[in-house]
Amino acid sequence: xxxxxxxxxxxxxxxxxxxxxxxxxxxxxxxxxxxxxxxxxxxxxxxxxxxxxxxxxxxxxxxxxxxxxxxxxxxxxxxxxxxxxxxxxxxxxxxxxxxxxxxxxxxxxxxxxxxxxxxxxxxxxxxxxxxxxxxxxxxxxxxxxxxxxxxxxxxxxxxxxxxxxxxxxxxxxxxxxxxxxxxxxxxxxxxxxxxxxxxxxxxxxxxxxxxxxxxxxxxxxxxxxxxxxxxxxxxxxxxxxxxxxxxxxxxxxxxxxxxxxxxxxxxxxxxxxxxxxxxxxxx
Amino acid sequence: xxxxxxxxxxxxxxxxxxxxxxxxxxxxxxxxxxxxxxxxxxxxxxxxxxxxxxxxxxxxxxxxxxxxxxxxxxxxxxxxxxxxxxxxxxxxxxxxxxxxxxxxxxxxxxxxxxxxxxxxxxxxxxxxxxxxxxxxxxxxxxxxxxxxxxxxxxxxxxxxxxxxxxxxxxxxxxxxxxxxxxxxxxxxxxxxxxxxxxxxxxxxxxxxxxxxxxxxxxxxxxxxxxxxxxxxxxxxxxxxxxxxxxxxxxxxxxxxxxxxxxxxxxxxxxxxxxxxxxxxxxx
Numbered sequence: 388x389x390x391x392x393x394x395x396x397x398x399x400x401x402x403x404x405x406x407x408x409x410x411x412x413x414x415x416x417x418x419x420x421x422x423x424x425x426x427x428x429x430x431x432x433x434x435x436x437x438x439x440x441x442x443x444x445x446x447x448x449x450x451x452x453x454x455x456x457x458x459x460x461x462x463x464x465x466x467x468x469x470x471x472x473x474x475x476x477x478x479x480x481x482x483x484x485x486x487x488x489x490x491x492x493x494x495x496x497x498x499x500x501x502x503x504x505x506x507x508x509x510x511x512x513x514x515x516x517x518x519x520x521x522x523x524x525x526x527x528x529x530x531x532x533x534x535x536x537x538x539x540x541x542x543x544x545x546x547x548x549x550x551x552x553x554x555x556x557x558x559x560x561x562x563x564x565x566x567x568x569x570x571x572x573x574x575x576x577x578x579x580x581x582x583x584x585x586x587x588x589x590x591x592x593x594x595x596x597x598x599x600x601x602x603x604x605x606x607x608x609x610x611x612x613x614x615x616x617x618x619x620x621x622x623x624x625x626x627x628x629x630x631x632x633x634x635x636x637x638x639x640x641x642x643x644x645x646x647x648x649x650x651x652x653x654x655x656x657x658x659x660x661x662x663x664x665x666x667x668x669x670x
Numbered sequence: 671x672x673x674x675x676x677x678x679x680x681x682x683x684x685x686x687x688x689x690x691x692x693x694x695x696x697x698x699x700x701x702x703x704x705x706x707x708x709x710x711x712x713x714x715x716x717x718x719x720x721x722x723x724x725x726x727x728x729x730x731x732x733x734x735x736x737x738x739x740x741x742x743x744x745x746x747x748x749x750x751x752x753x754x755x756x757x758x759x760x761x762x763x764x765x766x767x768x769x770x771x772x773x774x775x776x777x778x779x780x781x782x783x784x785x786x787x788x789x790x791x792x793x794x795x796x797x798x799x800x801x802x803x804x805x806x807x808x809x810x811x812x813x814x815x816x817x818x819x820x821x822x823x824x825x826x827x828x829x830x831x832x833x834x835x836x837x838x839x840x841x842x843x844x845x846x847x848x849x850x851x852x853x854x855x856x857x858x859x860x861x862x863x864x865x866x867x868x869x870x871x872x873x874x875x876x877x878x879x880x881x882x883x884x885x886x887x888x889x890x891x892x893x894x895x896x897x898x899x900x901x902x903x904x905x906x907x908x909x910x911x912x913x914x915x916x917x918x919x920x921x922x923x924x925x926x927x928x929x930x931x932x933x934x935x936x937x938x939x940x941x942x943x944x945x946x947x948x949x950x951x952x953x
Binding site: 513566575576577584 | 845860
């Protein structure tokens with residue numbers, strides 16, 4: 388017996404979110420006469436990073452915000468980047484700061500992430516923001532995981548009491564999505580490169596999150612019927628971290644690649660920037 | 671076939687740690703002429719909290735440090751406690767601050783924990799400290815989980831590639847121990863009150879950590895042979911969160927209650943206070 392899995396349409400939901408955000412931005416401008424600004428920082432010339440930053444800038448414009456683009460050369464030092472972030476922290480017009488990941492190797496990325504002021508950390512990359520989110524305190528979540536959670540909630544997929552298996556433990560993806568799922572009362576297993584019995588663990592997943600960054604690393608046959616399949620990977624050729632093909636008939640739901648998690652990441656970043664702008668008015 | 675499980679003797683190891691700490695404290699005093707100070711804050715009159723604070727003060731004295739005891743009345747407000755913490759933050763003699771948990775209900779415990787300056791957070795209770803630890807950045811770990819890790823390392827129990835199952839997800843125990851085990855390359859499952867198939871999940875554990883706060887909630891029969899059993903619970907009558915009796919023959923190793931995790935918590939707090947004092951000299 389095969390049914391068709393529910394497609395978790397991140398593209399459609401992100402458009403819906405943007406429509407709502409456009410109204411909220413218009414209201415902010417009406418109240419304050421000031422257009423909210425997201426600052427994006429790109430260091431070096433990595434082509435996909437350039438594309439991502441551009442996409443984020445375009446999303447700002449679509450909802451009526453502005454983005455200030457800071458583009459620093461490949462040879463930028465940690466100190467120079469810290470200074471650039473500090474300037475944006477102290478610039479009252481800036482509501483949010485996005486430091487595009489990854490930065491060139493000579494830069495201490497963690498120090499630079501953590502330099503971002505907590506109230507402008509709309510991409511959710513600081514240690515403080517991660518800690519606050521983990522403890523259920525108000526904080527902007529890391530954008531991709533927060534986008535995943537938004538998608539699951541939008542489609543009213545039950546999380547509490549479910550066994551979620553997260554494959555990957557990166558600072559802005561695996562670790563935060565694990566804590567977010569835990570805070571929504573899932574039982575959470577975090578797997579990674581050192582996990583010895585990956586297929587058996589994945590077999591238990593009611594919700595599987597692929598966040599390893601390796602093309603189709605997670606095989607369809609490892610995933611049980613009726614699982615909710617979330618693929619946070621994106622690789623050339625439009626494939627993700629999970630072998631999605633065979634799952635489209637037997638999963639309960641899945642995120643397509645592209646058009647699933649990717650658009651939600653950007654929409655979440657923008658939503659959190661708008662929230663930051665609204666907070667500024669309220670305070 | 672039954673063997674005798676290795677007893678993870680927290681009492682003995684904590685004594686060994688104290689002997690080393692005593693030497694380090696003497697060196698600090700020799701260099702600076704100043705005795706390092708841990709500030710302990712007790713709010714209200716909870717008898718077990720009083721005992722814990724006293725035990726921590728005594729441990730300070732055993733290694734040659736001083737403790738300053740701040741005892742506030744049961745009706746203390748959040749604002750009053752925040753002010754008391756701020757005073758200690760700004761007091762140059764104080765190397766570490768311990769706010770005894772739990773505080774009376776009217777107090778915003780999270781706000782008070784997070785008021786503790788990161789360099790004095792020797793009990794590892796701040797969101798920032800948790801975030802930094804989770805991201806493998808230097809930070810004082812939450813004392814009980816950090817003590818557990820120390821115990822596992824002392825007995826050279828392998829962690830990498832093992833499946834660790836943590837039962838409980840509290841801010842100062844379940845969540846941090848899960849992240850610490852993950853950072854040591856364990857595959858980690860976090861279970862809690864909403865977990866639907868607890869016995870089956872526990873059955874998979876190579877390392878089981880009981881951190882639920884319910885007497886013998888975790889049954890011996892749920893735990894497989896040759897597991898490493900860590901019991902972070904303590905209840906009247908000298909029992910923990912795990913039914914330890916039947917495991918003493920068939921576990922690989924286990925922490926006794928009392929004398930396992932408890933003494934390690936205090937030793938870790940003291941060790942982190944000494945580390946803070948040493949950092950002050952270096953800076």
